[in-house]
Amino acid sequence: MATQPDSLKRLDELKSIGQQARIIDVVGDDxxxxxxxxxxxxxxxxxxxxxxxxxxxxxxxxIRGYRISLRKSEANRVQIESAE
Incomplete structure (x- = not known):
């Protein structure tokens, strides 16, 4: 099984106000x-x-100039690359 680079994580892993990331993918097709x-x-x-x-x-x-609220279970589906 291939490992992911350290910079890739899930949106729900961001823990501090002001943290930024770039979306890589939304996992799933449901x-x-x-x-x-x-x-x-x-x-x-x-x-x-x-x-x-x-x-x-x-x-x-x-995102895109507006505010959005996501539950952690939803944010877990969004793969990101940390901007830090």
Whole structure:
């Protein structure tokens, strides 16, 4: 099994407000994955963590000039490359 480069991770792994990343892929081909892509989470887009709900879920992000909130289970489907 091939290993992923250290810079590749999942969107739900970003833990600090202000962290930025570039979307590599949305994993899966079910309705949730399709909906995430329809909401603008597509390859090459920059995404930034804006805030966390009091219990840590959902998380608010900025992408394409608007705000979006995703549950951790949804963010786990988005493969990213960390900008750090």
């Amino acid at each position: 309705s949730i994955s399709v909906r995430l892509m329809e909401m603008g989470l597509t390859e090459g887009e920059e995404i930034t963590v804006l805030g966390f709900a009091p219990m840590g879920d959902p998380v608010e992000y900025s």
